[in-house]
Amino acid sequence: MPEFDETFSAQFRPGSPVKGSKTGEPIMALFDLIGRRWSMGILWNLAKQDRTFRDLQASCDSASPTVLNTRLKELRAVGLVEKTANGYSLTTNGRELFEKLEPLGEWAKSWTKTL
């Protein structure tokens, strides 16, 4: 498990109110985590296949290495992503979360047509 440090977003630093939610509702805490730029994109792309840092960057609209690295640290800290010999991959937990996210893919397709 990686160490927490000052590169984490404020709510994920040690001592922050449990996982960022003032109301204490788990769903709001989760939204706080994955509702950040690139978090869901990272999960989505890692689910399709393990990725190196570079691959991941390319598949995430060229997000800057700075955020990408921050997001990866956060996701690793909560046990959704892990670092492997040749890059990053989802943990069992991460894969579980992805399964809940997956239905959004189909929906998104029909949604963009309405715009």
Next chain:
Amino acid sequence: MPEFDETFSAQFRPGSPVKGSKTGEPIMALFDLIGRRWSMGILWNLAKQDRTFRDLQASCDSASPTVLNTRLKELRAVGLVEKTANGYSLTTNGRELFEKLEPLGEWAKSWTKTL
């Protein structure tokens, strides 16, 4: 339909690459929209019941009125949320999206226990 204006986040302003995704994948465009602070929280809370601006603010960890208003404009602009006589509510489309989001609630509960 509300008018686009400079209070929108950069990718949602007129002329921006279709809905913010460089890769053009619908899912990334969706993530770009809902992966912003409070977007999912707003959808989640509106799904439970229609809300006034004030209620919504309270149910979203007291998000500042500034962002709340920006998010609501964005969500209205893409037809997920609508303004009613006494507040805000989800459109049919919004409700559809919520259904895809709903399974996250249960998952979040068990997830917080692992932290």
Next chain:
DNA sequence: GCAATATGCTACAAAAAATGTAGCGATGCA
């Protein structure tokens, strides 16, 4: 071996987004 290239990341400055707070106009109701 050893330069050339690629990869994973950090530093740091600049831009953009979120926050907090004050306050204004409209509506409700006493």
Next chain:
DNA sequence: TGCATCGCTACATTTTTTGTAGCATATTGC
């Protein structure tokens, strides 16, 4: 008519995200 509440905007401050440069460590070609 006076006072409270609501929905929202203005604006200054703080946090995040971005962009770019660059450095250390593999990896490749020769």
